[in-house]
Amino acid sequence: MDPSERIAQHVFKTVHKGTEVEFRSQQSTGEDVYDFDVTYPDGRKAALEVTRSTHQESIVTLEHLRQRSYVDAKACQHSWVVSPHPDCRIDLIRKNVDRYLSQIESRG
Numbered sequence: 001m002d003p004s005e006r007i008a009q010h011v012f013k014t015v016h017k018g019t020e021v022e023f024r025s026q027q028s029t030g031e032d033v034y035d036f037d038v039t040y041p042d043g044r045k046a047a048l049e050v051t052r053s054t055h056q057e058s059i060v061t062l063e064h065l066r067q068r069s070y071v072d073a074k075a076c077q078h079s080w081v082v083s084p085h086p087d088c089r090i091d092l093i094r095k096n097v098d099r100y101l102s103q104i105e106s107r108g
Contacts, residue, residue: 005035008050016040021048058086065090075102 001009001023009021018041024034036048061084071094073079080101084093 004052005050008048009036012036012038012048055086061086061088061090068094071097074098077102077105 005023009023013019013021016038020037020039022037022039024037034047034049036050038046038048040046065084075098078101080097082093082097082101084090
């Protein structure tokens, strides 16, 4: 079971209290086309397929941050945590963030 499937199983069981959500290990062979057998408390059965969607800009942003997750403070007196938007330009943030944050600090 991959992380996306594990999360989906937990969320489904949390939302649908008392429901059994059993992972189908055979689904990786291609014979079955879904990930989980679902049994509701009243006995009804269903199939659950988990899919994952990714936001490419977010992946690129996170990769840039992993490469170097901090900026050396030259003008700032305090430590800051910056959470950039997924569509941002990390290079521009790295270039300007120390100067911008020091201006905020200087204004109290």
